[in-house]
Amino acid sequence: MYQVDLPPDPKEVAPTEARNQEKERQSRFFNVRTRVMGVDLEALNNQVEERKLQEATERSKKAAYGTNQVQYDLVAQMLEKEEAERTRRLAKKVQNFREQRQQLRNRREFDFWDSNQLWREFPAYLGDNAPYYGQASLQCFSGEDLERAACLRMQQEQFQYSLERQLQEQQQARVDENCTGKQRGLPGVT
Incomplete structure (x- = not known):
């Protein structure tokens, strides 16, 4: 009828065990005969060895x-040098490319901004029979010398020719004078 061999309840046993352990600890601590004085x-x-090992590993x-x-x-x-070199090469x-392919004269917008475009569009006066000049364009004026450049060039060539001829003469x-002087026997004529 009574069950005697039942295990005790852990909640009831825990405080008793704790009190027993505390009493044993106090008896060891406060017992003068078993207590060791000094340092271990x-x-x-x-x-110290553990600390040295830990410091060495650190x-x-x-x-x-x-x-x-x-x-x-x-x-x-x-890597920074390589990146800088790559950036420099790319910039170069x-x-x-900009210098060779993107010049101002190759742009489509260049003609829009060119204020002298109309002046360069037609050449200077080439003659009275030019097809793009109308009757009202007044390309020929009285007293105008259209062949001035050619005349100046011809004058320079003529001047050069006459100068060379005078030098030769x-x-x-001098050569003739030297020859006549030698034939007459005049000394000192050179």
């Missing part, structure tokens, strides 16, 4: 990180 050197040495991590960082910096500098190509006269 072995535990302290273990702590130093090695920092050194590895530093070498990686230097390597990354070098790679970044090389763009400038060459003077040289011939």
Whole structure:
């Protein structure tokens, strides 16, 4: 009828266990005979070794990180130089393209902005029979010399020819004078 072998309830057992553990701890702590005075050197040495090992691993991590960082910096500098060179080459190509292909005279808008377009459209007066001049264009005026450039060129050629002829005549006269002077035997004539 009564069940004697039932396990005790954990909620009822937990406070009792906690009180028992606290009493054991206090008995160990406050017992003068079992208590050890001083420092546990072995535990302290273990702590020092652990600290040194931890510092050494941190130093090695920092050194590895530093070498990686230097390597990354070098790679970044090389990439920056390469990018700058690429940008410079591209700018040079763009400038060459602009100079060769995008000149002002090749643009469609060039004629719109050209104020002297009408002056260059027709050549200067070429003669009275030009087909694009009408009767009212007044291309020929009295006293105008249409052949002035040709006349000036001919005058210069004539002047050059006469100058060369005079120089030749003077040289011939000197040669003749030297010859006559030698025939007469006059000294000092050169």
